[in-house]
Amino acid sequence: MLKDPVVDCTSSRQQLLALAGALPRLPRVDIYAFLEAAKEQADKLPEHIGRALDEFNVGGNQNGYLSLKGLPVEPDDELPPTPTTTPPPADRELLNMEAMLAIVGRRLGLHTAYDQGYGNRRAREVLHELYPTPDAHPLSGETSSTQLEYHSDLYHHALQPQYIILSCSRGDHEGKAATLVGSIRNALPLLSDEVIERLFERKFARPVGISHGDRIEDSSSLAYVKPLYGDRDDPFLGFDRSVLRADEQADKEALAELDSTLDSVAKAVRLGAGDLLIIDNLRVAHARTPFEARWDGKDRWLHRAYVRTAINGQLTGGERAGDVVEFIARR
Ligand SMILES: O=C(O)CCC(=O)C(=O)O
Numbered sequence: 001m002l003k004d005p006v007v008d009c010t011s012s013r014q015q016l017l018a019l020a021g022a023l024p025r026l027p028r029v030d031i032y033a034f035l036e037a038a039k040e041q042a043d044k045l046p047e048h049i050g051r052a053l054d055e056f057n058v059g060g061n062q063n064g065y066l067s068l069k070g071l072p073v074e075p076d077d078e079l080p081p082t083p084t085t086t087p088p089p090a091d092r093e094l095l096n097m098e099a100m101l102a103i104v105g106r107r108l109g110l111h112t113a114y115d116q117g118y119g120n121r122r123a124r125e126v127l128h129e130l131y132p133t134p135d136a137h138p139l140s141g142e143t144s145s146t147q148l149e150y151h152s153d154l155y156h157h158a159l160q161p162q163y164i165i166l167s168c169s170r171g172d173h174e175g176k177a178a179t180l181v182g183s184i185r186n187a188l189p190l191l192s193d194e195v196i197e198r199l200f201e202r203k204f205a206r207p208v209g210i211s212h213g214d215r216i217e218d219s220s221s222l223a224y225v226k227p228l229y230g231d232r233d234d235p236f237l238g239f240d241r242s243v244l245r246a247d248e249q250a251d252k253e254a255l256a257e258l259d260s261t262l263d264s265v266a267k268a269v270r271l272g273a274g275d276l277l278i279i280d281n282l283r284v285a286h287a288r289t290p291f292e293a294r295w296d297g298k299d300r301w302l303h304r305a306y307v308r309t310a311i312n313g314q315l316t317g318g319e320r321a322g323d324v325v326e327f328i329a330r331r
């Protein structure tokens, strides 16, 4: 039976605040120490939350995400204005939803920063911020008025992280922004055998210099990805509607069918203040619908981190939460 992928945390508010209160106040000053402290608190999570995370961590679920609601976000007037530049200053005090991102992530695995292959400084941070900007690159999470198309994060990296965690300090004003999660477990039965075969066998070029949140578009360096890989009956997925290159007509059609099928099965998650979303980045592609930014200091504000687990060769021993992984192109 399909379990409801939503965990209501409202009743655990005080306990969660106590866990957050035990973390260092300045997370960015010593990220290793911060995430080590988060690990200690992760072991003390309220039972029903810890159990839901542990179960999800064993083999995921059908829809490819788990959402936590009712986490102890600050009252809106106690939050700083939504940022307009990143990364935040190293002396910015810990926010409750950053604490939740850290503690939940440490229950699941190791927070990790990724060099994306072209010197993007922001990518080397472990704790990311997502907020709309007026002149956002069309493929970046800083967009607002346009749809952010289906993609997996860092699928061109050989050590692609299993989880993307998004936690929300502020939702968008109108509650319109939806994160769409299209699970390969739901899409696979709807794809033709011929398309599945092609998506397993063909390698598609992915220019390394194009990334969400970066403006450098050097296409001289390429990674190669198979959109489906692993277990034929329960495959992993690595996909980007906007960026993967196909020359042959049949390849283009296979990618288009994958895209529309993921969209047809996608679930919409609207992140509001106090919500946290764990995306199984190896089994889904995600997108975000357009919304209206007002640039009034109260725009949508998410915190994000990537988490590695022992799945699919991501860890070989000796890794720590807080590491920065150098770029290794998928081939
Ligand atoms: O804003 C969202 O809900 C998702 C953003 C995203 O997918 C990204 O930044 O890569």
Ligand SMILES: [Fe+2]
Residues within 6 Å of the ligand: 141, 151, 152, 153, 286
């Ligand atoms: Fe993304």
